[in-house]
Ligand code: TXA
């Protein structure tokens with residue numbers, strides 16, 4: 001009989017050993033990373049991977065990110081690229097790189113593509129479970145496909161319920177938005193597929209010019225990787241956007257305003273919620289998904305959300321909000 005609710009594990013050595021055992025024996029376990037919570041499974045076990053897709057309701061066409069402990073483990077699943085040496089300072093951390101795959105990687109991970117997305121995470125709990133399990137771990141964000149990613153353990157149980165039987169509680173995630181995805185699978189070409197905590201500016205300082213995949217091109221990419229879909233990270237409540245510091249349009253009904261920082265210049269009426277003390281995009285990104293989930297549960301007709309300046313992590317913050325607003 002499936003358990004009626006998810007079981008929470010702590011970060012104690014015995015609980016992490018339990019999590020690693022479960023993963024080694026083909027079960028799925030939700031684990032914290034420094035970006036968002038991931039639904040982890042043994043990346044080399046097709047039966048375990050199949051459960052990830054079932055639990056999330058994720059299309060099989062959408063490939064998974066493989067998490068490894070270090071570059072030696074990375075070389076077992078992907079062809080190394082000389083440009084990785086320039087990126088060494090970003091790992092362990094919130095950077096995912098798309099490389100050519102090694103034959104041992106199951107087609108379920110790569111959606112039968114010749115590439116695999118890999119990341120060396122920094123979160124000590126995830127790293128300890130990687131070490132104890134001795135396996136590369138595939139992990140998409142631990143949310144139903146298309147919904148807002150989880151940044152706290154309770155978000156995972158709230159939206160996946162008993163479908164995800166095990167969750168390691170590591171508290172709130174530091175970055176709050178998913179990793180940056182950089183495609184280096186074609187020699188001499190670098191493409192940013194998803195903005196994230198490792199900023200475009202920081203990557204370009206190491207690699208030189210990087211092609212940013214535009215929204216129009218994203219639609220094309222969506223056929224290969226539905227996770228890049230325009231409408232993604234979406235609450236059920238309608239989301240409308242307005243520029244940083246601008247006045248949101250007048251709206252009828254029960255309106256929530258999601259603001260980067262406190263504002264005194266706005267007309268009264270809507271309920272205001274603040275993502276940061278002083279308007280920092282880092283703090284905004286950290287709290288965005290948590291607040292979107294809270295507001296989504298409160299029966300608002302519309303959430304009017306303030307965009308950040310589109311530099312640094314502001315690009316990732318705006319990307320997630322724009323997708324949340326797409327209909
Ligand atoms: O921060 C993160 O990246 C989190 C944590 C758990 O690591 N994971 C995450 O996974 O956000 P997911 O599956 O929710 O998003 C991964 C994205 C998807 O949009 C998928 O389409 C894309 O990565 N992706 C995976 N493999 C790919 C590949 N070989 N080529 C292009 N895109 C790929």
Ligand code: MG
Nearest residue numbers: 140141149227
């Ligand atoms: Mg996701």
